Structure formats: structure tokens, C-alpha cells
Amino acid sequence: DQPLGNDRTATARAHSNIALIKYWGKRDAALNIPAVGSISLTLDALSTDTRVTFRSGLEQDEFWLVGTRADATRASHLLDIVRDSSGVGSRAVVESTNNFPTAAGLASSASGFAALAVAASAAAGLSLDDRELSILARRGSGSAARSLFGGIVELYAGTRDDGLDSFAEPVLPPETWPLTVVVAITELGQKSVNSTAGMGGSALTSPFYPAWVDTGKDDLAAMRLAIANRDFEQLGELAEYSCLKLHGLMMSTRPALLYWNAATMAAIHAVYELRASGIPVYFTIDAGPQLKALCLPEHAGTVADALGQVAGVQETRISTLGHGAQLLP
Ligand code: 2P0
Structure with a gap:
């Protein structure tokens, strides 16, 4: 399907992850800053592809999960952050698919919000570095900050009130240790x-x-x-x-x-x-x-x-x- 002339669109893929040292609890609920750090493995077998299209004339954000319209509240929250920092005012269509059966109970906010952060920021014309993308994904879901990176990853709780030191970083690339x-x-x-x-x-x-x-x-x-x-x-x-x-x-x-x-x-x-x-x-x-x-x-x-x-x-x-x-x- 051909995008309309004034559409701004981008598609991203992110993998799910599982934590070895777990995240549970927030020190700031509004900014979604974790109370404790965590360390995870990014999983090759479970991934989400997300396309974001900012489209003028749309009245509200739309979220389509594997072809079915779903609640857009949490996606809209992240899209609002992207709109605020980019000046793009349009609502967006978000289309997500998973490479695993969605009914299998493996649907993951980690891969979903990581893919959304990368796709939405690119579609809005922002050029964020890895740290900024990780912070943006964290605003959507804490575990998503880790899915920005491959292999073994650590998410820092940080100490700043604005959360700008709460981001993830790679610890080991995926090829280094065949877990x-x-x-x-x-x-x-x-x-x-x-x-x-x-x-x-x-x-x-x-x-x-x-x-x-x-x-x-x-x-x-x-x-x-x-x-x-x-x-x-x-x-x-x-x-x-x-x-x-x-x-x-x-x-x-x-x-x-x-x-x-x-x-x-x-x-x-x-x-x-x-x-x-x-x-x-x-x-x-x-x-x-x-x-x-x-x-x-x-x-x-x-x-x-x-x-x-x-x-x-x-x-x-x-x-x-x-x-x-x-x-x-
Ligand atoms: C983790 N979990 O570290 C832990 C272990 C579940 C158990 O991160 O509120 O969906 O969106 O930031 O990221 C699940 O929490 O929570 C999680 P929010 P999230 O993987």
C-alpha cells in the first residue's frame, strides 16, 4: 500500500528479552524510571516488527496488532513524547506483527515498545542516538529499554530525577558467548x-x-x-x-x-x-x-x-x- 504524499513512515524490528537480574518496581511512575537495575538476554527467536505512519487528518492514534485494532493508550503515550520533541503534530497508525504466535502468551512489551521507539522517532525525523532511543523505549515500558541492544544488556536505575541516567547499554555482543x-x-x-x-x-x-x-x-x-x-x-x-x-x-x-x-x-x-x-x-x-x-x-x-x-x-x-x-x- 502506497503511503499518502504527506505521510511520514518508518518500520523497525526489535527482539524480546528475558532478565537474568530482574526489574520489578519504579522509583518514578510518571517517567517510568525503575527502582532497580536489571540485566537481560536479547532473544533471537522472538521479535516484533512495527510500522509507524504519521498521517495528517487522522483524528486519533490507531494501533493494529497482527491486523486487529487494539487499545492505543500506551502507544499514544510514547507517540506524544515523540510529537513533543519533533514538532510533528499528526496522529499515527501503528501496525505491529510478531514472528511468534501471538496467542502463545509470549507477546512482549519489551520488543513492542523498543520497535515503536525506533520506528516512531525515525518517522518523525528525529535522529536519536542509542542512549536516547533506550530512554524513549523505557518511557513506554522498562524492559523495552533493554531490547534496543543485542546480546547481554544492562539497564541502569540511575539516580537523576529526570531519568536521563536510566538507560540500557550492551554488556556483551551476541556472538561473544553462545548462551x-x-x-x-x-x-x-x-x-x-x-x-x-x-x-x-x-x-x-x-x-x-x-x-x-x-x-x-x-x-x-x-x-x-x-x-x-x-x-x-x-x-x-x-x-x-x-x-x-x-x-x-x-x-x-x-x-x-x-x-x-x-x-x-x-x-x-x-x-x-x-x-x-x-x-x-x-x-x-x-x-x-x-x-x-x-x-x-x-x-x-x-x-x-x-x-x-x-x-x-x-x-x-x-x-x-x-x-x-x-x-x-
Ligand atoms: C524483567 N519484568 O526484568 C521483569 C521480570 C517481568 C518480570 O520487566 O511497567 O512490562 O511496562 O515498565 O517492562 C515486566 O515489566 O513493566 C518486566 P513496565 P515491564 O523483565
Whole structure:
């Protein structure tokens, strides 16, 4: 379809990511500044393509997710920031597709807002550097700041009130260390409590929240060291620790955030059994019931087979580390 003469359009691709050291909680809700830093892996197998078209005469922003009109509120919030800094006044059509089945409950605000930030800023004629793009993506969703970059990535909480020191940076490029992630999907369809609401609840009600924020820096430092030493066992142990600490925080929130189902728990035990049998594999779990197993490429097939046999696991998907967000021609 040919854009109209006065359309400003751009398309970008970004990959999803999973955190090894988790982000949960904000120090500024309006500017979406995280309370703790986080470290993640960008995943090659899960990506979003987003086209943004600013079109004069449109009355409101439109968001189309895999061909279906969806709520544009959060996209509009990011588009407003781009309009404010570029002088482009028009509303926009945002069209997003995923390279994975959207019904599989893997739809990710990380890849979505990273692709939106890159496409919207380019369509509006802004030339932002990587740090500015990461901050823009963070305004849409904290985890999206990390999807700007490939490989292993750290998002800083920063200390400034304006959030200009809360951005992500690459720690290791994807080719440097061939880490592999096996995603075990235990539930088709996204039924999770929204993360923004969930983390607000944790900050307000969990007695564990102050300890979570206090200990975050130590976890980041330990993970940075494990990465610098290419120490996979240390990386895996720290990732499981951060994951279980996060879920302890979630479970101690009122009302409780209990994201696991029976298959999630069975998959945790399958990972323990694989490890007892000598295969170095570790798990992490986000704000949902899917388990992600971290391993080295030579064990990915064995890990995927074992997780695929766990009662309640619907399917598995193997991912290597992916590249950062990019504009598409
Ligand atoms: C993470 N999660 O570090 C953690 C672990 C989920 C569990 O980042 O409110 O969707 O949009 O900034 O980025 C999910 O939170 O939250 C998340 P907002 P986001 O990956």
C-alpha cells in the first residue's frame, strides 16, 4: 500500500528479552524510571516488527496488532513524547506483527515498545542516538529499554530525577558467548496480571519490597562478574536466585501475584533433575507461567526434549542471543 504524499513512515524490528537480574518496581511512575537495575538476554527467536505512519487528518492514534485494532493508550503515550520533541503534530497508525504466535502468551512489551521507539522517532525525523532511543523505549515500558541492544544488556536505575541516567547499554555482543534459552510454554494465552499494576502493588504492600530494592545492587555486581568471567554456572545460579527472590516478592504482595501453574513448578523440578544428572541448566520465570531454561548450545536439544515431556508443557522453543533493534528498509 502506497503511503499518502504527506505521510511520514518508518518500520523497525526489535527482539524480546528475558532478565537474568530482574526489574520489578519504579522509583518514578510518571517517567517510568525503575527502582532497580536489571540485566537481560536479547532473544533471537522472538521479535516484533512495527510500522509507524504519521498521517495528517487522522483524528486519533490507531494501533493494529497482527491486523486487529487494539487499545492505543500506551502507544499514544510514547507517540506524544515523540510529537513533543519533533514538532510533528499528526496522529499515527501503528501496525505491529510478531514472528511468534501471538496467542502463545509470549507477546512482549519489551520488543513492542523498543520497535515503536525506533520506528516512531525515525518517522518523525528525529535522529536519536542509542542512549536516547533506550530512554524513549523505557518511557513506554522498562524492559523495552533493554531490547534496543543485542546480546547481554544492562539497564541502569540511575539516580537523576529526570531519568536521563536510566538507560540500557550492551554488556556483551551476541556472538561473544553462545548462551541458549529454551522457552517452555505452559499456558497458551496471556492471563497474567499486568506488570505495571503488579509492581505498584508490590511496592505498596509487600514487606519484602525494601529488601528487594536494597539487595538489587549486589545481584547486579555479582552478575557482571559472572559475565566478565564467562562463568555459566555462576550466571545460572544468580539468575535462579533473582527469579526466586522476585517471585517471593510477588507472592508476598497483597493481593498475591502467583504467576506459576502446576506445569511451571514441574518444569522447575525437571531443570533440577537435569542438573543433578550433570547438565548445566538453570531456569528463570517472568510475570507469567512460562519457564525459560538457560543452557549452552550443546545441551539445548536434551533440555528441550526433557521440558517437552513435562506434564502441562504445551510446546518448547529454542532461542539463541539476538541483535538489537533496527530500522527496516
Ligand atoms: C524483567 N519484568 O526484568 C521483569 C521480570 C517481568 C518480570 O520487566 O511497567 O512490562 O511496562 O515498565 O517492562 C515486566 O515489566 O513493566 C518486566 P513496565 P515491564 O523483565
